[in-house]
Amino acid sequence: MEGRVGTLKVLVVRGKRLAIRDFKSSDPYVIVKLGNQTQKTKVINSCLNPVWNEELVFSVSEPVGVLQLEVFDRDRFKSDDKMGRAQVSLQDLVSGARLSRALRLSTGETKLRKVAPDGENRLMAESFVTFVAGEIVQEVRLKLSDVESGELELKLHWSENPTSQTTGGAAGA
DSSP states (O other), X not given: OOOEEEEEEEEEEEEESOOOOSSSOOOEEEEEEXXXXXXXXXXXXXXXSOEEEEEEEEXXXXXXXXXXXXXXXXXXXSXXXXXXXXXXXSHHHHHHHHHHHHTTOOSSEXXXXXXXXXXXXXXXXXXXXEEETTEEEEEEXXXXXXXXXXXXXXXXXXXXXXXXXXXXOOTTO
């Protein structure tokens, strides 16, 4: 594994139409994994449409991987129930960073790439990778798999290490 190539900030915005796992509702939280790093959101009690607005920060190294998300229902007296999962490839963000360097973007806002929904990415609508104030940003709505209903909204912020920008380091190559 090579050195750190960037920082990924994952804003877990909200969940929608999550599955009922308790009597009438659920107590959802999200576990987010990138490589060997794992973080989780707070639990929102008795809610099928939770709003977390919680930012989780990950250090990213080569090879750039896939962001894994799992939603669980917290239970007090037994193991937590699964409420679905999703994943997001970080390659679109890394490609956007390369493109922003090639275009020498430094200010403003520029759409760099459109990502269309397909069977692999679980996107519910097209998503854009955008350069905004020095960061690469992508907002995504993901349909949860392995569950009867549910979706997650995320906002991803990618920023490269200064050394990978100045030395031409290949983030994700």
